[in-house]
Amino acid sequence: MLFEDRFTRPLHVVVVGGGIAGLAAALRIRDTAPDGTAVTVIEQAGSVGGKLRTGWVAGVPVEDGAESFLLRVPEARALAERVGLAGDLVSPSSAGATVWVDGTLRALPAGTMLGVPADLEATAASGVLSEDGLTLVRAEPGRPGVPLGDGDVAVGALVADRLGAEVVDRLVEPLLGGVYAGRASHLSLRATMPALAAGLADQPSLVRAARAARGTPGSSAPSGPIFATVRGGLSRLVTTVAHASKAAIRTGMPVRALQRTPDGWQLTVGSAGLGGSTTVRADAVVLAVPAAPASRLLADVDGTAARTVGVLEYASVGLVSLVLPGRLPLPPGTGALVPASSGRLVKAVTYVSQKWGHVLDGHVGEPVTVVRASVGRHGEEAVLQRDDESLVAAVTEELGTLVPLPGGWPAPLGVRVNRWGGALPQYAPGHLDRVAAVRAALAAEPTLALAGAAYDGVGIPACIRSGQAAADQVLSALADERSRDDRVPAERALTRGEPVHG
Numbered sequence: 451m452l453f454e455d456r457f458t459r460p461l462h463v464v465v466v467g468g469g470i471a472g473l474a475a476a477l478r479i480r481d482t483a484p485d486g487t488a489v490t491v492i493e494q495a496g497s498v499g500g501k502l503r504t505g506w507v508a509g510v511p512v513e514d515g516a517e518s519f520l521l522r523v524p525e526a527r528a529l530a531e532r533v534g535l536a537g538d539l540v541s542p543s544s545a546g547a548t549v550w551v552d553g554t555l556r557a558l559p560a561g562t563m564l565g566v567p568a569d570l571e572a573t574a575a576s577g578v579l580s581e582d583g584l585t586l587v588r589a590e591p592g593r594p595g596v597p598l599g600d601g602d603v604a605v606g607a608l609v610a611d612r613l614g615a616e617v618v619d620r621l622v623e624p625l626l627g628g629v630y631a632g633r634a635s636h637l638s639l640r641a642t643m644p645a646l647a648a649g650l651a652d653q654p655s656l657v658r659a660a661r662a663a664r665g666t667p668g669s670s671a672p673s674g675p676i677f678a679t680v681r682g683g684l685s686r687l688v689t690t691v692a693h694a695s696k697a698a699i700r701t702g703m704p705v706r707a708l709q710r711t712p713d714g715w716q717l718t719v720g721s722a723g724l725g726g727s728t729t730v731r732a733d734a735v736v737l738a739v740p741a742a743p744a745s746r747l748l749a750d751v752d753g754t755a756a757r758t759v760g761v762l763e764y765a766s767v768g769l770v771s772l773v774l775p776g777r778l779p780l781p782p783g784t785g786a787l788v789p790a791s792s793g794r795l796v797k798a799v800t801y802v803s804q805k806w807g808h809v810l811d812g813h814v815g816e817p818v819t820v821v822r823a824s825v826g827r828h829g830e831e832a833v834l835q836r837d838d839e840s841l842v843a844a845v846t847e848e849l850g851t852l853v854p855l856p857g858g859w860p861a862p863l864g865v866r867v868n869r870w871g872g873a874l875p876q877y878a879p880g881h882l883d884r885v886a887a888v889r890a891a892l893a894a895e896p897t898l899a900l901a902g903a904a905y906d907g908v909g910i911p912a913c914i915r916s917g918q919a920a921a922d923q924v925l926s927a928l929a930d931e932r933s934r935d936d937r938v939p940a941e942r943a944l945t946r947g948e949p950v951h952g
């Protein structure tokens with residue numbers, strides 16, 4: 451052999467960030483890259499998984515972060531199937547959520563698009579809106595207005611203008627808040643409700659757009675379960691995907707810098723302090739970290755991309771999981787949403803053991819009930835600065851009002867508090883244009899790809915899809931690089947004036 455250069459040596463792809471986007475990228479590389487390609491996942495935390503992590507409290511598995519994924523967007527189910535977890539997918543054992551309105555829990559109406567009514571009779575029957583609120587909604591399809599075209603607006607402003615503030619406050623914001631922990635007034639219609647935005651391109655009615663997005667009028671909602679999770683918890687998905695990727699997983703290693711080199715990329719990894727840092731060479735890099743670290747790492751690559759990624763804001767959230775003694779007589783359904791206008795700390799309550807009956811499979815001892823409350827909306831970071839004791843006390847006190855139980859709420863047998871600083875990206879109006887601008891700025895560097903919740907969707911399936919797309923991009927760029935230069939290595943070395951070893 452003459453010598454091994456970047457056109458002949460085995461490829462090395464580094465994935466920065468071991469959340470589900472990074473792990474999905476690693477597995478895609480393993481599945482589709484040329485034999486011998488090395489994959490390394492570098493993760494700053496002590497374990498991989500990012501926002502997917504299962505913990506235990508009082509002998510019951512509880513999710514510290516995300517609890518389930520949408521089945522309608524196929525990537526998460528397909529990934530679970532790919533790694534042999536098809537038989538371990540479970541769907542909710544109860545259905546229907548409620549919203550806390552005028553001091554009482556009311557069933558969320560069927561037939562809405564993230565709270566925008568498509569079925570006006572179901573909305574009326576739910577009792578969630580006042581008579582005045584309903585009148586505005588009923589009149590909306592006939593009201594003149596300006597189509598959205600290809601523009602973007604804040605969800606809250608548009609819905610309030612067309613359907614009234616009640617629809618924002620009681621339906622859209624609680625539902626959007628469940629996904630983004632954000633305020634409807636700050637979230638992009640096009641990024642958070644793309645189907646609705648498409649339906650407004652050439653006509654102004656939100657109700658008609660919601661109907662179009664849900665299917666033809668009168669058509670039923672898709673059958674079958676909407677969500678699924680993995681028996682044993684989402685950490686199983688994480689570890690199984692990590693294992694299947696056969697990647698070298700390096701945890702506890704922050705990537706501190708990323709630089710272009712003549713033949714690829716150099717990453718500076720490790721702490722700046724006494725532990726010291728090391729450099730890692732890569733032919734391609736998938737950057738699957740949240741916006742702030744992505745912005746820092748892009749600084750030496752492209753200033754425009756770094757600045758544009760850096761403007762993305764995040765909401766921080768906290769979760770308080772309670773294991774309570776006995777089978778408590780919770781209201782029917784999966785849980786309750788609490789509008790921000792209520793002034794309550796708690797923004798949602800999940801009746802975990804009622805929604806996901808399997809979590810108590812194998813539970814021994816006295817019967818228990820598991821409930822999870824989430825707190826913290828965008829801009830309410832101070833809430834999470836309380837210590838655990840006062841946070842739990844405030845949450846349990848509110849539960850007594852939000853979900854009153856005949857005998858009151860008993861003292862919990864076990865409590866788990868999780869705080870996620872920088873949990874959920876807030877896609878502000880113009881988000882899709884900013885993402886396109888970042889990708890355009892990086893177009894000259896196709897062996898570097900971005901993935902994760904900061905860009906193309908915060909849900910688990912969207913993050914998986916973005917990781918897979920990033921993997922496809924860098925592998926295709928590497929294949930192009932190698933096929934562009936099909937001269938023999940010696941020729942290439944001579945043209946570059948490099949020595950030929952033989």
Ligand SMILES: Cc1cc2nc3c(=O)[nH]c(=O)nc-3n(C[C@H](O)[C@H](O)[C@H](O)COP(=O)(O)OP(=O)(O)OC[C@H]3O[C@@H](n4cnc5c(N)ncnc54)[C@H](O)[C@@H]3O)c2cc1C
Binds near residue numbers: 704904911
């Ligand atoms: C509380 C909560 C509940 C949620 N519930 C749901 C749900 O039920 N269903 C759903 O679909 N989605 C849910 N989501 C959203 C979803 O879980 C996330 O959007 C998704 O998991 C993000 O995946 P990711 O890989 O993009 O990022 P992350 O999970 O954030 O992973 C990024 C990783 O990069 C690492 N990292 C950061 N900087 C560096 C660096 N410099 N060097 C190396 N590593 C670094 C981080 O430590 C992290 O592990 C929830 C999110 C939260 C916070």
